Amino acid sequence: xxxxxxxxxxxxxxxxxxxxxxxxxxxxxxxxxxxxxxxxxxxxxxxxxxxxxxxxxxxxxxxxxxxxxxxxxxxxxxxxxxxxxxxxxxxxxxxxxxxxxxxxxxxxxxxxxxxxxxxxxxxxxxxxxxxxxxxxxxxxxxxxxxxxxxxxxxxxxxxxxxxxxxxxxxxxxxxxxxxxxxxxxxxxxxxxxxxxxxxxxxxxxxxxxxxxxxxxxxxxxxxxxxxxxxxxxxxxxxxxxxxxxxxxxxxxxxxxxxxxxxxxxxxxxxxxxx
Numbered sequence: 001x002x003x004x005x006x007x008x009x010x011x012x013x014x015x016x017x018x019x020x021x022x023x024x025x026x027x028x029x030x031x032x033x034x035x036x037x038x039x040x041x042x043x044x045x046x047x048x049x050x051x052x053x054x055x056x057x058x059x060x061x062x063x064x065x066x067x068x069x070x071x072x073x074x075x076x077x078x079x080x081x082x083x084x085x086x087x088x089x090x091x092x093x094x095x096x097x098x099x100x101x102x103x104x105x106x107x108x109x110x111x112x113x114x115x116x117x118x119x120x121x122x123x124x125x126x127x128x129x130x131x132x133x134x135x136x137x138x139x140x141x142x143x144x145x146x147x148x149x150x151x152x153x154x155x156x157x158x159x160x161x162x163x164x165x166x167x168x169x170x171x172x173x174x175x176x177x178x179x180x181x182x183x184x185x186x187x188x189x190x191x192x193x194x195x196x197x198x199x200x201x202x203x204x205x206x207x208x209x210x211x212x213x214x215x216x217x218x219x220x221x222x223x224x225x226x227x228x229x230x231x232x233x234x235x236x237x238x239x240x241x242x243x244x245x246x247x248x249x250x251x252x253x254x255x256x257x258x259x260x261x262x263x264x265x266x267x268x269x270x271x272x273x274x
Contacts, residue, residue: 043203049133066092088113106159118171131237134208158196187217
């Protein structure tokens with residue numbers, strides 16, 4: 001093949017690629033924010049089974065940057081506070097060319113300024129209910145392949161680094177004389193790596209991983225500050241997610257149950273003596 005013809009083919013190919021990029025950029029600028037909002041809110045609702053809201057989105061396709069502003073998660077029904085958790089910003093650094101594939105490649109996702117409220121209601125709490133709503137860990141037994149429905153089909157993610165910073169937790173406790181009704185925790189920064197490398201992660205699964213990671217931090221750092229029944233219930237739900245806690249917190253649920261039984265025994269003993 002002559003060199004002139006080869007150059008012409010290369011030139012036409014380059015023009016074609018540039019046209020695709022320009023068209024993709026135009027479409028993303030027109031519809032990208034809406035598509036991201038729908039994907040984030042739908043996936044989060046599916047994972048948490050409560051309503052969620054996203055205030056604003058800022059995107060730059062050419063730089064591969066996405067900023068989600070003020071993401072709010074509602075409480076399950078029956079709690080005093082409307083919100084369970086608020087996230088000030090979610091910064092995403094992604095490979096824009098991967099947007100055209102089934103798996104979106106992300107260098108980094110960074111969550112900043114998280115405010116979470118744990119609220120007790122009788123023998124349960126809102127964090128326990130949220131954790132119970134999350135999809136459980138997949139069974140190790142292979143399941144027959146099935147064609148995904150339109151609702152289930154969507155983008156998967158491969159994330160090199162996920163960071164969660166500035167986490168403030170306020171635990172609203174049942175009123176007991178002589179004890180503060182609110183405990184505030186500052187959770188250490190959380191860092192997860194290589195998500196989606198050995199498993200498929202869509203928006204719902206990513207939401208579940210984030211909530212689980214924060215809950216694990218609460219269970220570990222709040223072991224000496226929060227009521228044992230609250231820590232025990234959180235630990236039980238994390239166990240269902242396949243998350244092991246540090247030594248000293250993993251058996252706290254059993255300890256709380258034993259303590260309640262002992263208290264009951266003391267009351268019975270006192271009644272007999274009287």
